[in-house]
Amino acid sequence: MATCNVDVLRALLITFLALSGAAHEEEDTYDFIVVGGGAAGCVLANRLSESGKHSVLLLNVAGPPPDAYRGPVLISDELIVKKNMSSSSGLSVQINQPGYSPVRNFSVTETGSSPARWLGGSSLVGLSLYLRDHPETLDAWGTGWGWKEMQKYFHKVENLAASCYGGNQSCGDYGTAGPVKIAKEPSYTHPLTMDFIAAARAEGLPETRDLNTHHGRAVGVPPTVQDKGNKVHAFDAYLRPAIGRANLQVRHGARADRLVLNGRKCEGVAYRDLLTSRDQVVKARKEVILSSGYIYSPRLLFLSGLGPKEDLENVGLKVALDLPAVGQHLTSARYSPLTWKTERQTLSQMMGQPISHDARGIPEAYQSTVQEALARFRSKQASRKEAGSTRSDIVLTFMPLYQAPASAPLQFSLQGEPWPLKTNAYTILATISETAAKGRVTFPTAAPDVSPVVTHDALTDADWELAQEAVEFAMRIGNQSALGGAFLRNGAGARDGFSAIYDGRGSCRMGKDGKDSVVDKRLRVHGIDFLRVADGSVIPQASPYLALPEVLALAERAADLVLGDHEEHEMSKSVKRARVLLIAQKAADRDMSLRHLKEVLGQHATLIEMVEYVSNPAQVELATASAAPPTALAITALAMLALFPSSLILAWQIKRHQEACREDYQEPLLA
Ligand SMILES: Cc1cc2nc3c(=O)[nH]c(=O)nc-3n(C[C@H](O)[C@H](O)[C@H](O)COP(=O)(O)OP(=O)(O)OC[C@H]3O[C@@H](n4cnc5c(N)ncnc54)[C@H](O)[C@@H]3O)c2cc1C
Numbered sequence: 001m002a003t004c005n006v007d008v009l010r011a012l013l014i015t016f017l018a019l020s021g022a023a024h025e026e027e028d029t030y031d032f033i034v035v036g037g038g039a040a041g042c043v044l045a046n047r048l049s050e051s052g053k054h055s056v057l058l059l060n061v062a063g064p065p066p067d068a069y070r071g072p073v074l075i076s077d078e079l080i081v082k083k084n085m086s087s088s089s090g091l092s093v094q095i096n097q098p099g100y101s102p103v104r105n106f107s108v109t110e111t112g113s114s115p116a117r118w119l120g121g122s123s124l125v126g127l128s129l130y131l132r133d134h135p136e137t138l139d140a141w142g143t144g145w146g147w148k149e150m151q152k153y154f155h156k157v158e159n160l161a162a163s164c165y166g167g168n169q170s171c172g173d174y175g176t177a178g179p180v181k182i183a184k185e186p187s188y189t190h191p192l193t194m195d196f197i198a199a200a201r202a203e204g205l206p207e208t209r210d211l212n213t214h215h216g217r218a219v220g221v222p223p224t225v226q227d228k229g230n231k232v233h234a235f236d237a238y239l240r241p242a243i244g245r246a247n248l249q250v251r252h253g254a255r256a257d258r259l260v261l262n263g264r265k266c267e268g269v270a271y272r273d274l275l276t277s278r279d280q281v282v283k284a285r286k287e288v289i290l291s292s293g294y295i296y297s298p299r300l301l302f303l304s305g306l307g308p309k310e311d312l313e314n315v316g317l318k319v320a321l322d323l324p325a326v327g328q329h330l331t332s333a334r335y336s337p338l339t340w341k342t343e344r345q346t347l348s349q350m351m352g353q354p355i356s357h358d359a360r361g362i363p364e365a366y367q368s369t370v371q372e373a374l375a376r377f378r379s380k381q382a383s384r385k386e387a388g389s390t391r392s393d394i395v396l397t398f399m400p401l402y403q404a405p406a407s408a409p410l411q412f413s414l415q416g417e418p419w420p421l422k423t424n425a426y427t428i429l430a431t432i433s434e435t436a437a438k439g440r441v442t443f444p445t446a447a448p449d450v451s452p453v454v455t456h457d458a459l460t461d462a463d464w465e466l467a468q469e470a471v472e473f474a475m476r477i478g479n480q481s482a483l484g485g486a487f488l489r490n491g492a493g494a495r496d497g498f499s500a501i502y503d504g505r506g507s508c509r510m511g512k513d514g515k516d517s518v519v520d521k522r523l524r525v526h527g528i529d530f531l532r533v534a535d536g537s538v539i540p541q542a543s544p545y546l547a548l549p550e551v552l553a554l555a556e557r558a559a560d561l562v563l564g565d566h567e568e569h570e571m572s573k574s575v576k577r578a579r580v581l582l583i584a585q586k587a588a589d590r591d592m593s594l595r596h597l598k599e600v601l602g603q604h605a606t607l608i609e610m611v612e613y614v615s616n617p618a619q620v621e622l623a624t625a626s627a628a629p630p631t632a633l634a635i636t637a638l639a640m641l642a643l644f645p646s647s648l649i650l651a652w653q654i655k656r657h658q659e660a661c662r663e664d665y666q667e668p669l670l671a
Pocket residue numbers: 035036037038039040041059060061062091113114115116117118119120121122123124125126127128129130131254255256257291292293294296297300502503504535536537545546547548549551
């Protein structure tokens with residue numbers, strides 16, 4: 001491993017930059033800077049650079065994702081395979097749940113994936129469920145964001161063309177030409193899941209073949225972001241096709257730590273190059289857009305002096321603007337995993353050794369979404385309060401495997417037992433969405449190296465009333481003879497047995513007023529010019545579902561808002577200078593399909609054998625290349641020569657040094 005003499009390099013670089021200031025400013029200035037290349041960031045990087053009229057820089061903590069994330073869902077489910085593939089030294093988080101007994105607090109550095117750091121973000125580690133919020137929920141986002149406006153953005157994201165049965169007539173309410181492939185049903189469904197659907201029907205819920213097109217109470221199998229059984233994520237759908245555009249630069253290994261503010265104007269971003277531990281500044285001519293997710297977008301605002309005044313002062317940060325809602329108003333659905341022992345073969349057993357005692361794996365089952373079916377309805381409490389509404393606020397999700405309460409919300413082993421697993425059971429997650437209990441993301445110090453703290457408050461009395469109704473209905477379904485299991489008494493279903501899910505919304509929520517929201521309806525940070533937030537953190541309404549569809553659609557709309565505000569037709573000079581991150585196309589062609597994996601590893605390969613296989617072969621290769629045309633290069637070189645004759649030598653030394661460091665960084669990160 002090459003030695004990175006960072007201090008010497010930093011001194012050289014500072015001299016160089018100071019002497020060639022004009023040239024540097026030109027090169028490290030972009031029209032738009034997008035911070036965070038997760039679900040939202042991939043959409044924005046693509047759409048903002050699409051016309052070629054604007055230069056775009058995307059900063060992200062880690063690089064392109066390992067190929068495993070394009071395979072069948074279970075292979076990349078870190079909760080199941082006990083492999084923390086998305087962790088890096090860049091970011092971690094502490095989660096506290098004062099009202100939850102089994103696991104009151106823990107850290108994702110020890111326990112698993114959320115939120116993923118690779119390009120593609122949390123869309124990589126998702127279960128591939130694609131469930132949109134109810135139209136009433138979207139209408140409550142506020143003017144301009146209702147179902148009517150958002151429906152076309154959902155359609156812009158979606159591509160159901162290849163997978164809807166019976167031709168387009170029966171496709172339902174989906175787009176058919178977007179970048180994200182949607183399948184109405186996953187490639188694999190466990191037999192117990194069909195029995196769950198039968199049991200829910202016996203309890204009076206109608207079955208639907210499409211939980212997105214039909215909005216009412218129902219039971220059914222969730223649509224998925226899968227393509228023939230392989231997971232589709234935001235990196236492949238949005239960013240990969242944009243890589244190679246001369247006006248888009250992607251910098252990974254870049255952790256944004258501060259915004260560059262000039263009074264009430266945001267002018268750029270200071271980031272830590274995790275490769276060299278150097279701090280760099282990049283400037284934005286037009287806007288900075290934060291897409292770092294519900295934990296790290298508020299963190300970046302806070303570290304920049306934009307947050308609750310008292311909290312900023314407590315950690316010794318200068319207050320740039322008192323924004324009390326930064327990090328507040330976090331909503332996450334709460335759930336409890338009720339389980340029934342069964343003699344039948346569950347998903348855990350189908351994974352083979354060492355997860356279960358069974359030596360034979362059943363590879364088809366690795367395409368399971370784990371949360372294979374759901375039953376939903378509106379609670380009595382909600383019906384009393386809002387008689388005319390139809391949205392469900394209780395969801396019962398079925399999993400054909402065991403989940404112990406001690407594994408919620410996010411520990412390595414979903415099953416919560418040592419391997420090989422002893423308990424053979426199926427689970428119903430009793431989930432309530434619109435809880436009065438909220439949460440917050442807070443920041444214990446001013447140092448970007450210290451983890452933020454996520455706190456989910458305990459259930460209120462009103463929440464507990466809802467929770468009891470959810471548990472009661474789940475018990476009725478779970479005890480049905482169609483399923484035939486024996487209820488397991490392990491504390492699940494009790495008031496202190498409800499955990500938050502591993503997704504969040506609202507920590508930079510949108511709204512009218514800077515006192516109780518962070519961004520306005522055009523996603524601009526209240527009181528600060530040229531700064532927006534566009535990711536899951538701005539969603540102001542709770543939902544029983546995870547947020548990928550909403551995040552993708554809102555990022556599509558955010559791109560339209562940003563471009564609408566900057567209608568400019570002349571290509572910026574820096575476009576011609578932008579360096580380009582290239583991703584070898586052969587990596588894109590690597591076959592992750594189940595058919596291929598079975599050919600290589602055998603018809604009964606265990607889940608872990610497949611995980612080992614996809615983890616080891618060659619990593620995605622990266623190369624950087626200069627896209628600068630000869631004229632621009634010549635002008636830059638002349639300017640540098642005129643400024644300081646030895647600058648070229650310094651530049652060469654720095655480039656060599658960076659290459660040595662980059663080699664280190666590109667060592668396989670998938671440990
Ligand atoms: C385990 C898990 C399973 C899920 N399953 C599903 C599912 O099945 N269906 C569904 O609809 N939703 C699911 N979700 C939720 C969904 O993935 C998220 O709602 C969505 O990805 C959020 O998108 P985002 O852009 O807001 O943030 P993210 O996708 O989390 O992206 C944030 C990005 O910002 C980067 N970043 C953070 N801080 C910085 C910084 N300071 N500097 C530079 N870069 C930074 C990170 O590296 C990351 O790439 C799941 C989430 C998790 C965690």
